[in-house]
Amino acid sequence: MVCRGGHGPDRAALIGAEKKIAAVSGRAHLVRRSIERHARTTDERDTPMTAKKQKIYTHLWYAKDAEGAARHYASIFPDSRVDRVTPLPAESPSGPPGSVSIVDFTLFGERFQAMTAGPHHDFNDAISLVVECDSQAELDRYWNALLEGGGRPQACGWLTDRYGVRWQIVPAVLDQLMRDDDPARAKRVADAMLKMVKLDIATLERAYRAE
Structure with missing residues (x-):
């Protein structure tokens, strides 16, 4: 320096x-x-x-007992829970303050919302919830649990639960089998599926292989 x-x-x-x-x-x-x-x-x-932020989620309108429905679903699927029940503090077309309740719940880690707001609308086949299953045991478990208490089996893996909500309980491999590059294989799988009520993975795979 x-x-x-x-x-x-x-x-x-x-x-x-x-x-x-x-x-x-x-x-x-x-x-x-x-x-x-x-x-x-x-x-x-x-x-x-x-x-955890989810920009779009399913909202279901129940005539009654949306909380009961949410708790029923949460008891069936993993990573599921009822997060919050919020009574509507104002009068609405469905009734006086407190008669409508909003239920936030989680199924498979995804956000859902339900509302008890009176018998103004019914569920129908236009909207269904699809559950992909990795094994026949998983498929059977969800199928049987959702039918408990008054549910109804439909066709091709569809069912209606006791609250009227439609579900599709399907093998995770189904899309792959039906999108096969060989049209004959895909058709055999589709033909087999259309004959079923509850889907059977082994039968679908045998149809795919033409066995």
Whole structure:
């Protein structure tokens, strides 16, 4: 270090300057660490919310006992629960304050919502919930559970549960079998499916192989 006027640096001044630089650097380091901690905390806090955010979800209108329906479904499927029940605090065409309730629930980790609001609309075959099953045991379990208490089997893997909601309980492999590049294979699978009420994976696969 060379100072103006040709004189060497003053030792005390150098030491004082070094201390100031160290102090500033230390404060800067602490500030950086604080910012990093805040960023990590924010990320940890926000990431689950972002991951769970669902822009579109199914809303079901029940004549009565939407909460009972949601609890029934949550007892059948994994990663499922009733999250919240909210009475409508105002009078509506369906009745006085509190007569309508909104039920938020989760099935297979996905958000659903149901409403108890009187017998103004019925469920029908135009809307159904599809459950893809990886095994016959899983398919049988969901099929039987959804029929409990007054449900009705229909055809081709369809059923109506005791609340009137339509379900399709199907093998996960079904789409693959029916979209085969060989039209004859796909037709055999479709023909076999159309003869069934509850779908049977082994029978569909035998039809695919022409056995």
